[in-house]
Amino acid sequence: MTVDDLTHGAHAPATKDVRPAPGVSLRTRGGARSRRRVSGWVVLVVVGAAALLMIFPFWIAVINGFKPSAEYIQDGPMSLPSRLDLSTLVTFWRGVDFNGKLLNSVIISGSVALIAALLSLLSAFAIGIGRIKGRVWILAVFMVAFTIPQEALVYPLFVLTRDLGLYDTLPGVIIILAVLQSAFGTYMLSSVLGAFPREVLEAARIDGASRRQILGRIVFPLTRPTLSVLVTFFFIWTWNDFFLPLILLPSAANQTVSVSLGALSGQYTSDPTALAAASLAGFLPALVFFLVFQRTLMRGVNLGAVK
Structure with missing residues (x-):
């Protein structure tokens, strides 16, 4: 052992390996990633449900606005029109100016x-x-x-x-x-x-x-x-x-x-x-x-x- 080795050893800072165990780190990261994935799906489902609730009245107005009255009485408000009937819209448009x-x-x-x-x-x-x-x-x-x-x-x-x-x-x-x-x-x-x-x-x-x-x-x-x-x-x-x-x-x-x-x-x-x-x-x-x-x-x- 030389003098340089003693000198460097005396002045070298004491270091300690504080890294977590690889297994624990992977489990922690995997759990956090899975939680983020689940929360993302929850947010997506909530936003999609809210969007459907907001779009639903517009959809009802669209399918019934172009539906003949007889077809509405026969099939109800949720059915799609068999043909586009513009007569009701035209009558309303002209009737109220x-x-x-x-x-x-x-x-x-x-x-x-x-x-x-x-x-x-x-x-x-x-x-x-x-x-x-x-x-x-x-x-x-x-x-x-x-x-x-x-x-x-x-x-x-x-x-x-x-x-x-x-x-x-x-x-x-x-x-x-x-x-x-x-x-x-x-x-x-x-x-x-x-x-x-x-x-x-x-x-x-x-x-x-x-x-x-x-x-x-x-x-x-x-x-x-x-x-x-x-x-x-x-x-x-x-x-x-x-x-x-x-x-x-x-x-x-x-x-x-x-x-x-x-x-x-x-x-x-x-x-x-x-x-x-x-x-x-x-x-x-x-x-x-x-x-x-x-x-x-x-x-x-x-x-x-x-x-």
Whole structure:
């Protein structure tokens, strides 16, 4: 044994093999893998069952909307139609002037979605980036605003629209729904703009950019995915809104799709195929809109999750 061996042995750290036994490690890993596999199958089964429960009403409306009345009476609602019968759908479409109802819903929903998104952006810009005083209390007011039920607001809104000459008009409903929807949009965008990089804003101010230029050239392009999500949500929410259009649009010429379907449900109780055709005509436009903007919606949601 040399001196170097003694020196290295004196200074070498004492090591100890603490690795678990190979059998125990394999059993542990195998058990964890099997538990993950079982939990994955459970989640898949639950999600599949929930999807079937949600799709089932649409499936019933589709197969009965194109089914003759005699075949419905003979075979029941669960049977597939032997042939596609469009007569019930065409009769309903022409009988209630569904083109006019569809146009009203598109005008109201599209206008509310765009105006509410614009109001949300302007308000959130002032609160999140402008850092106005009392921003916490203002956000609390917005949070309370979009949680108030519509039933508590219907009488003041009725009196307001009547006194302003906006009762039973599309602009009156558009203004009211846009303001109500913008409360949620302001609350959501304020948290996004509150975390906006201050260095970018300071660099823009040093370069001489005004607040309008900062909003239009910096903030708006970066928040466009979030705004697209808000526009999609606002459109679908407004399309499905029933209570306020029912109260503020009493005339048949200004009715929306949801109101017309609610008014006709009693009329077509004795004809289930006509009621199924009316339901089919009601939810198909919203479904088409969602499918068209699905990629934009998912891109905005994923971008928000990454941020």
